Structures are given as C-alpha cells and as structure tokens.
Amino acid sequence: MFDLGGKKALVTGGSGGIGAEIARALSARGAVVAITGTRMAALEEVVASLPGEGHILPCDLSDPAALDGLIPAAEAAMGGLDILVNNAGITRDTLAMRMKDADWDAVIDVNLSAAFRLTRAALKPMVKARRGRIIQITSIVGVTGNPGQANYAASKAGLIGMSKSVASEVAARGITVNCVAPGFITTAMTDKLTDEQKKTMAERIPAGRMGEPAEIAAAVVYLASDEAAYVTGQTLHVNGGMAMI
Amino acid sequence: MTDVAERVKKIVVEHLGADEAKVTENASFIDDLGADSLDTVELVMAFEEEFGCEIPDDAAEKILTVKDAIDYIKEHSA
Numbered sequence A: 001m002f003d004l005g006g007k008k009a010l011v012t013g014g015s016g017g018i019g020a021e022i023a024r025a026l027s028a029r030g031a032v033v034a035i036t037g038t039r040m041a042a043l044e045e046v047v048a049s050l051p052g053e054g055h056i057l058p059c060d061l062s063d064p065a066a067l068d069g070l071i072p073a074a075e076a077a078m079g080g081l082d083i084l085v086n087n088a089g090i091t092r093d094t095l096a097m098r099m100k101d102a103d104w105d106a107v108i109d110v111n112l113s114a115a116f117r118l119t120r121a122a123l124k125p126m127v128k129a130r131r132g133r134i135i136q137i138t139s140i141v142g143v144t145g146n147p148g149q150a151n152y153a154a155s156k157a158g159l160i161g162m163s164k165s166v167a168s169e170v171a172a173r174g175i176t177v178n179c180v181a182p183g184f185i186t187t188a189m190t191d192k193l194t195d196e197q198k199k200t201m202a203e204r205i206p207a208g209r210m211g212e213p214a215e216i217a218a219a220v221v222y223l224a225s226d227e228a229a230y231v232t233g234q235t236l237h238v239n240g241g242m243a244m245i
Numbered sequence B: 001m002t003d004v005a006e007r008v009k010k011i012v013v014e015h016l017g018a019d020e021a022k023v024t025e026n027a028s029f030i031d032d033l034g035a036d037s038l039d040t041v042e043l044v045m046a047f048e049e050e051f052g053c054e055i056p057d058d059a060a061e062k063i064l065t066v067k068d069a070i071d072y073i074k075e076h077s078a
Helices: A017-028 A040-049 A064-078 A101-129 A150-173 A195-203 A213-224 B004-016 B037-051 B066-076
Strands: A008-011 A032-037 A054-058 A083-086 A132-137 A175-182 A235-238
Touching: A008 A017, A008 A064, A017 A032, A017 A040, A017 A083, A017 A213, A032 A040, A032 A064, A040 A054, A054 A064, A064 A101, A083 A101, A083 A213, A101 A132, A101 A150, A101 A175, A101 B037, A132 A150, A132 A213, A150 A175, A150 B037, A175 A213, A213 A235, B004 B037, B004 B066, B037 B066
Parallel strands: A008 A032, A008 A083, A032 A054, A083 A132, A132 A175, A175 A235
Antiparallel strands: none
C-alpha cells in the first residue's frame, strides 16, 4: 500500500517544518523528491536527511520569473513530474482594520497565486502522461476563519476552491487535485502566534494536543498514492477534531 | 515526407480515437469529433510537439476545426 517507488515529487517550501516532513515521508515511500525554498542551508539539511534521491531547486515564489522556470526545472532534474505538493506559505498576521495592502498582496501572491501557477504548469506533463497528483496544503482557518488572519484564511480558502475547479477539469485524465488542511501543528509558523491565540486554539482541540508535521505528511502520502486514485477535489482535514467538516 | 494535412489528421485520429473517415478538413473537433474543451488544449500541445512550433493561447482558441489547425501550422512553420 502507498508505494511511491519511481514517482517524482516536487514539494514547495521544503525547508519548513511541514514541508521537510512531507519530503521525508514521500522519500521514505520511494519517491524521488525535489524541494524548493529560499533558505539554502536549511534546504541542504533536509535533502541530506532524505532516505532516497533528493534535489534542491532554490526558488523565491514571490518572483514570477523564478516561478515560471520551476516546473521545467523540476522535470529536468528528476526526469518527470508525478506529484506536486504546494506547501509553501507565509503569514502576515494583523487585524483586518490594520492590514496593509502589502500584507494582503504578499500572502495572496505566495500562498494562492504561486500555487495556481505551479498547478497550471504541472498539468502540462501530467495531462500528457495521463496521471498525476496535485496536493495543496491549505489550512483549517481557510474554512473556519481566524482573527488576525484575513489574508491567510482567504488564501487558504482560495486554494480549496481552485483545487475543486481544476480537479473537475482533469479528473478524466487520471489526475487528482486535493487539499490537506492541517489544524494546529507544531512548526515555526505556529510558534509565531501569540500566547492568547495558542490558548484559544488549544482549548478547541478534542485530541487535547497539537498535531505533528509527520501526521500531515502521512495524509499527503495517501493522496499521492495510486490507492487514492478515486479521491479528487477533496479537502482532508488533519486537526485532532478541532473542526469536523 | 508526409504533408502537414496528413500529419494533423493522424494526430487527431490518434488523440480523439475518431473514425478516420470523419476527420475531414471541415470537421469541428468539438461538434463533429466528440472532443471536450480539454481535448482541444491537448491537441494544440500535440501539434506543437509534432511541428516544433509554439501556438500562443489566443491563436489556439481559434483552432476549432481540422482545417484551422492545418492552416495555422502551414502559415507559421518554416
């Protein structure tokens, strides 16, 4: 079950807590993995930790020119592309009344627009190959909302709508497009939340604990597998019961 | 060397699984040959590959029949 031997996977934001764990989990199942990011030292550390073949493709997703070259670069490095994981994400948290246009635009650009452009580019080889897996890492807050995260929540909700639309366009070509929506996971990103935000969120988790990056990675492995061929346009919530939707 | 029209028709037959007799120059991909909109995008990709040319999106949208494809390729290939 869930064997990814010979599959080629690109994971954006591969140096972050969740991205690195996704890369390791795909690699452990036999996939060749390429990771992107901007922090070279951290990317090198992740690739060194992979059990299988790994590649580093440095890329700043807020740079449109770099973005255009990423999918062709991934295909060239790995000899194809079977799995795209749009994991890269940023936050610029502040109350809506204080949110600058720049805070809004930066988050939408990286979290949503870059994910769309990479999805569009990845479809070309996938449609031709009549198979493919596209997995967007969205967030529980894209469905529930969260104070201070109007931009982030909008970008994550946007990923879900985008994925459903694309999923219906390419389902007949053997390509699935799904989202994984983490709840409250222990990463550098959640460390940035205020104590008050953390307390409020922790109280809402029936499992009584934060999630681990490996628990998100496991969901990605499933959706990337051949066994998940009949699952498309879905959002798999991994949140300890924090929201049951 | 096979001429452009024959190569285009061959791609259409192979890609859409259409009956060769139906793939006439005036046949519309969608109305006559059972293509869906994504098939037309794929056909354009296949033409680009076969003829080593790039067909921009605004031109691709106007390629609706077998003849449209043949004419475009004849005009734009060296």
